[in-house]
Amino acid sequence: MTYGHTPPIFQIVGYKNAGKTTVTTALITHFSEMGFKTGSLKHHGHGGEPKRVQGTDSMKHLEAGSAISAIQDEHMVQMTISDQEPIALETILKWYRALHIDILFLEGYKCAPFPKIVLLRNHEDLHLLNQLSCILAVGSINGEILQDSNFPTFRLDHLNAYLPQLATYIRIKLNL
Amino acid sequence: MTYGHTPPIFQIVGYKNAGKTTVTTALITHFSEMGFKTGSLKHHGHGGEPKRVQGTDSMKHLEAGSAISAIQDEHMVQMTISDQEPIALETILKWYRALHIDILFLEGYKCAPFPKIVLLRNHEDLHLLNQLSCILAVGSINGEILQDSNFPTFRLDHLNAYLPQLATYIRIKLNL
Numbered sequence: 001m002t003y004g005h006t007p008p009i010f011q012i013v014g015y016k017n018a019g020k021t022t023v024t025t026a027l028i029t030h031f032s033e034m035g036f037k038t039g040s041l042k043h044h045g046h047g048g049e050p051k052r053v054q055g056t057d058s059m060k061h062l063e064a065g066s067a068i069s070a071i072q073d074e075h076m077v078q079m080t081i082s083d084q085e086p087i088a089l090e091t092i093l094k095w096y097r098a099l100h101i102d103i104l105f106l107e108g109y110k111c112a113p114f115p116k117i118v119l120l121r122n123h124e125d126l127h128l129l130n131q132l133s134c135i136l137a138v139g140s141i142n143g144e145i146l147q148d149s150n151f152p153t154f155r156l157d158h159l160n161a162y163l164p165q166l167a168t169y170i171r172i173k174l175n176l
Numbered sequence: 177m178t179y180g181h182t183p184p185i186f187q188i189v190g191y192k193n194a195g196k197t198t199v200t201t202a203l204i205t206h207f208s209e210m211g212f213k214t215g216s217l218k219h220h221g222h223g224g225e226p227k228r229v230q231g232t233d234s235m236k237h238l239e240a241g242s243a244i245s246a247i248q249d250e251h252m253v254q255m256t257i258s259d260q261e262p263i264a265l266e267t268i269l270k271w272y273r274a275l276h277i278d279i280l281f282l283e284g285y286k287c288a289p290f291p292k293i294v295l296l297r298n299h300e301d302l303h304l305l306n307q308l309s310c311i312l313a314v315g316s317i318n319g320e321i322l323q324d325s326n327f328p329t330f331r332l333d334h335l336n337a338y339l340p341q342l343a344t345y346i347r348i349k350l351n352l
Contacts, residue, residue, distance in 0.1 A: 021233045025240040032241025039244035040237040057197045057283070061216040064201040065208025068215035068275050074262045081253045081275065092246065092253055098274050099244050099257065107233070 006093045007039065008174040011106040013132065014119030016045065019141060019156045023117060024107045027170075030163050031103055036176070039101040041092060043108030103176060115173045117166075119156075120145050136169055182269045183215065184350040187282040189308065190295030192221065195317060195332045199293060200283040203346075206339050207279055212352070215277040217268060219284030279352060291349045293342075295332075296321050312345055 012024045024040060031038045061069040062080055070079035081087065081095075089109055096104055106112065110132060118128050120140040129135065129149065137152040139159070146153035152169065154162040170176070188200045200216060207214045237245035238256055246255035257263065257271075265285055272280055282288065286308060294304050296316040305311065305325065313328040315335070322329035328345070330338040346352070 021236060025236050028237055028240035028242045037243050038241060039246075040242040041246045041248065042233055042237070044247055044249040057218055060197060060201050061204055061218070061281075061283075064204040065214060066204045066216040066281075067213050067277060068272065070215075070217045070268065071220055072217065072263065072265075072268060073220040075259055077257045077263055077268055079255045079257070079271070081255070083251055086250045087248065087253055089248075092248060095255070095271065095274050096244065098271050101243060105237075105242075107237075 006097055007099075007101050007104045008176060009093075009104045009106055009112075009114040010136075010170050010174060011109060011112060011114050011116035012119065013108060013110045013116050014128070015121060015125055018119035018121045018125070019139065020107050020119055022156065023119065023139065023159065024105050026159055026163055027105055027167070030167050034167070036102040037100070039096060039099060039104045041096070041104065041106050041109075043106075045108065103170075103174065115170070118151075136173055137166060182273055183275075183277050183280045184352060185269075185280045185282055185288075185290040186312075186346050186350060187285060187288060187290045187292035187310075188295065189284060189286045189292050190304070191297060191301055194295035194297045194301070195315065196283050196295055198332065199295065199315065199335065200281050202335055202339055203281055203343070206343050210343070212278040213276070215272060215275060215280045217272070217280065217282050217285075219282075221284065279346075279350065291346070294327075312349055313342060 012020050014020050028038050028040055058069050058071045058080060062082055068081045070077055089112060113133055115134045115136045118132060118135055118138050120126060120138060123145060135151050137154060138146060138149050139154045139156055140146050141156040143155045188196050190196050204214050204216055234245050234247045234256060238258055243259065244257045246253055265288060289309055291310045291312045293313050293315055294308060294311055296302060296314060299321060311327050313330060314322060314325050315330045315332055316322050317332040319331050
């Protein structure tokens with residue numbers, strides 16, 4: 001896999017209900033407030049489809065066979081890209097290249113090779129710390145799990161207090 | 177305005193309730209069935225926002241300040257791009273460049289300079305034929321309006337029968 005030139009990317013990974021969306025949303029807010037133009041991309045995971053708005057003209061276009069259907073109003077464009085083949089992450093990242101953002105947060109995509117936070121639910125999740133690459137910090141709702149970690153750690157219920165320090169780590173790592 | 181290198185573009189324009197989505201959907205189906213990788217872009221017009229799915233993680237990302245939020249499942253990516261500034265058509269067309277489609281149907285964007293079908297509701301809409309550029313054909317639900325047109329015409333209730341001929345016109349015009 002080659003990712004070519006993309007925006008600086010930071011990942012938030014972990015199993016379902018580990019707190020990924022909470023952490024991703026907090027990081028988006030923090031970086032946006034610092035003036036960074038942020039983007040985000042979430043992997044929906046298996047078993048279940050993203051919610052779609054049925055009956056819209058955009059869905060009519062897709063159902064007619066449009067591979068890429070978008071709808072624009074003044075300040076927003078909603079675009080849906082569908083393909084018979086699975087869509088590779090590197091393909092999606094190419095699209096982001098054209099969008100000129102300062103930092104892209106990926107929620108999910110565990111095995112992608114970008115700097116990342118790993119979120120742990122319980123001891124059974126600890127194997128992720130051996131399996132995944134480029135770990136910058138580890139978070140959990142359960143402080144006890146974090147005790148033996150070799151990485152910087154934070155408790156999810158202390159996220160807001162930890163956010164400035166985490167953002168500094170991320171900026172150093174990504175040269176921002 | 178400069179549009180640079182984009183996929184071949186064909187427009188379907190007209191006022192609200194002139195039949196734009198019907199014609200666009202029929203063209204997408206026809207070209208897709210012929211094996212073309214088609215894309216589409218609809219201008220939502222003024223007064224009213226596209227429907228959004230509230231409460232999704234994608235919306236949480238946007239509300240947190242993400243300028244571009246996307247969600248992926250295996251065969252589909254839904255991407256929302258928001259901006260404080262109005263998003264120009266030429267900016268959106270740049271994104272389509274990265275998507276490698278054979279033909280892009282634009283629904284709306286009356287004043288854009290691409291070959292187009294104009295759909296008329298009544299005599300009051302006839303001024304569009306003098307105002308708009310690159311008209312390839314004119315359609316209406318009302319056959320009487322079409323009688324004095326200098327362009328190839330079709331009745332919307334005869335659309336299916338006319339579609340192969342219309343597609344041929346479009347392919348010749350766009351060198352497809």
